[in-house]
Amino acid sequence: MRFDLRIIASWIEPGSRVLDLGCGEGELLQYLKEQKGVKATGIEKHEAEVAICIAKGLSVLQGDFNLEVADYSPDSFDYIIISQTMQQVYEPVALINTLLTVGKKVIVSFPNFSYWRIRLQLLFAGYAPRSTELPYEWYDTPNIRVITLRDFRNFARDKDIAILKEVAINTHRQQQTGNIVRLLPNLRATYGIFLIGRAE
Amino acid sequence: MNGACSGLVQKQFFTFAEPPHELVLESGERLGPVTIAYETLGNLTPDKDNAILVVHALTGDSHVAGCYTTEDARPGWWEIMVGPGKAIDTERYFVICANVLGGCMGSTGPSSINQATGRPYGVSFPLVTIGDMVTVQKALVDHLGIARLLAVLGGSVGGMQVLAWCARYPEMVRAAIPLATTPRHSAQAIAFNEVARQAIMADPHWRGGDYYDGAKPDLGLAVARMIGHITYLSNESMRQKFGRQLRSRDALSFHFDAGFEVESYLRYQGNKFVERFDANSFLYLTKAADYFDLDDYAVGGLNGAFKGSSTSFLVVAFTSDWLYPTEQSRALVKVLKRNGLDVSFCEIQSDWGHDAFLLPNERLHTLVAAFLSRI
Numbered sequence: 001m002r003f004d005l006r007i008i009a010s011w012i013e014p015g016s017r018v019l020d021l022g023c024g025e026g027e028l029l030q031y032l033k034e035q036k037g038v039k040a041t042g043i044e045k046h047e048a049e050v051a052i053c054i055a056k057g058l059s060v061l062q063g064d065f066n067l068e069v070a071d072y073s074p075d076s077f078d079y080i081i082i083s084q085t086m087q088q089v090y091e092p093v094a095l096i097n098t099l100l101t102v103g104k105k106v107i108v109s110f111p112n113f114s115y116w117r118i119r120l121q122l123l124f125a126g127y128a129p130r131s132t133e134l135p136y137e138w139y140d141t142p143n144i145r146v147i148t149l150r151d152f153r154n155f156a157r158d159k160d161i162a163i164l165k166e167v168a169i170n171t172h173r174q175q176q177t178g179n180i181v182r183l184l185p186n187l188r189a190t191y192g193i194f195l196i197g198r199a200e
Numbered sequence: 201m202n203g204a205c206s207g208l209v210q211k212q213f214f215t216f217a218e219p220p221h222e223l224v225l226e227s228g229e230r231l232g233p234v235t236i237a238y239e240t241l242g243n244l245t246p247d248k249d250n251a252i253l254v255v256h257a258l259t260g261d262s263h264v265a266g267c268y269t270t271e272d273a274r275p276g277w278w279e280i281m282v283g284p285g286k287a288i289d290t291e292r293y294f295v296i297c298a299n300v301l302g303g304c305m306g307s308t309g310p311s312s313i314n315q316a317t318g319r320p321y322g323v324s325f326p327l328v329t330i331g332d333m334v335t336v337q338k339a340l341v342d343h344l345g346i347a348r349l350l351a352v353l354g355g356s357v358g359g360m361q362v363l364a365w366c367a368r369y370p371e372m373v374r375a376a377i378p379l380a381t382t383p384r385h386s387a388q389a390i391a392f393n394e395v396a397r398q399a400i401m402a403d404p405h406w407r408g409g410d411y412y413d414g415a416k417p418d419l420g421l422a423v424a425r426m427i428g429h430i431t432y433l434s435n436e437s438m439r440q441k442f443g444r445q446l447r448s449r450d451a452l453s454f455h456f457d458a459g460f461e462v463e464s465y466l467r468y469q470g471n472k473f474v475e476r477f478d479a480n481s482f483l484y485l486t487k488a489a490d491y492f493d494l495d496d497y498a499v500g501g502l503n504g505a506f507k508g509s510s511t512s513f514l515v516v517a518f519t520s521d522w523l524y525p526t527e528q529s530r531a532l533v534k535v536l537k538r539n540g541l542d543v544s545f546c547e548i549q550s551d552w553g554h555d556a557f558l559l560p561n562e563r564l565h566t567l568v569a570a571f572l573s574r575i
Contacts, residue, residue, distance in 0.1 A: 041542075047546060047547060047548065047549055047563075050544075050545075050546050051546060051563055051566065051567055053544075054514065054544050054546060054567050054570055054571060055566060055567070055570040056570075057570070057574035058544075059512070059542050059543060059544045060544050060545075061533060061537075061543065061544065061545040062545050062546050062547050063530070063545070068537075071533075071534045071537045071538060072537055072538070073538055073540065076537075076540060
């Protein structure tokens with residue numbers, strides 16, 4: 001399983017209700033269901049991946065999670081996970097507000113745009129950064145939001161969102177392995193993972 | 201045995217609601233006795249916990265799979281889905297399929313003899329609803345001694361019955377698979393049904409529904425079937441199947457005969473249908489479908505439907521189904537989500553329109569098999 005997903009999984013309480021937005025083939029959900037006995041639900045837009053999830057015995061809905069998630073009653077989930085997708089969301093404020101209504105806690109992970117290699121690419125090569133984490137050209141990238149760890153912290157402060165936990169990571173080998181970055185994370189980490197909740 | 205069939209089946213009958221204990225219908229009218237024709241495949245476990253009820257669509261019947269005799273070359277209507285080793289595996293599950301109330305394939309309907317008069321009911325048969333069909337199916341399931349069904353599944357009007365089952369008897373349904381269905385007909389769907397009904401009633405042989413001793417309203421029923429068939433296909437599937445192809449290789453005939461392939465196909469479907477179906481049943485069943493509104497089965501309004509239910513749902517829609525478009529399945533999924541129910545939803549890419557659920561479809565078969573095996 002991807003390194004960031006392993007960290008996310010370690011934050012989930014056993015037996016909780018979990019919704020994974022953009023769950024792909026359901027790798028994380030299946031792990032959480034088998035290892036932590038969670039009640040697992042996913043939303044995924046691609047038919048083939050939805051079919052794979054259902055074949056694994058997961059409860060998954062095909063659709064656009066920006067729309068689908070609003071249908072749930074408040075507090076339907078203990079955790080909502082949005083991993084490596086926030087940078088593709090058109091209306092992140094509205095989405096996060098909905099998520100913090102439908103779910104008690106939300107786990108957000110995203111590629112850190114202020115990673116030093118990205119900074120250097122822009123500074124010296126002079127083109128929009130491309131990396132293993134962000135492999136697209138400017139004209140075909142789904143990543144319409146440029147986020148850094150610092151940006152997300154500022155965002156949470158401005159919008160009155162409580163950051164309950166955060167970790168910065170570096171990943172290697174198709175993101176299967178990695179390490180936690182404690183020193184200068186905004187410069188040295190490729191990904192940020194945040195556990196957020198409603199402000200008290 | 202010929203190779204077309206997965207096994208031999210037998211049509212069976214269960215009769216109940218003998219007067220004075222008639223069945224009280226949703227309309228308030230009483231009906232009895234009621235006979236229900238049904239078939240079963242596979243074996244019921246001693247614990248009776250492997251029963252799956254398959255509910256047929258508008259003009260289907262109890263003959264879901266298998267053949268009646270070893271010479272019978274025509275297996276049931278869902279042979280591709282139901283049988284040993286198939287998605288609904290009859291080596292694991294005990295499959296029940298019953299002809300709906302109001303139908304004409306062995307269950308009580310307008311063509312049945314009214315014991316009070318000794319003549320067919322005709323339009324004196326009371327209007328039945330999707331809920332009434334489910335009431336009768338429940339009586340059959342009770343009769344078979346099954347306290348809880350492993351699953352109820354069906355497509356189209358069958359899917360409506362699946363939903364009514366889940367709303368009415370949630371404790372009896374562990375899992376439900378409504379396919380290509382809707383929580384309620386759109387005005388457009390009602391409109392097509394009304395045109396179909398008018399075609400039957402405009403046939404001079406219909407005679408106010410009292411035609412059983414003479415010529416039948418075959419022309420009207422054939423036209424009704426043609427209208428239905430158009431709604432089951434899609435623009436794309438008709439383009440692929442027929443396009444503007446002519447039956448003869450020559451140019452246009454300048455006659456009103458069936459020059460285009462599509463005309464010939466519809467006429468063939470219409471004519472084939474009248475051999476097996478009763479025009480009055482068509483009127484009753486389309487009306488029941490039009491009347492269906494899941495909200496009516498919801499205790500406490502839309503969000504109260506399925507309250508206290510622990511049924512797991514697999515909802516499936518097909519991209520090119522314009523009779524019950526995906527949005528209608530999504531509306532259903534929304535209600536299920538609001539009620540905190542376990543629901544999976546998949547919209548299968550298909551060019552074949554509403555009929556897609558009856559056609560070979562690897563994705564559908566995989567989904568159904570996987571969903572059933574996890575229950």
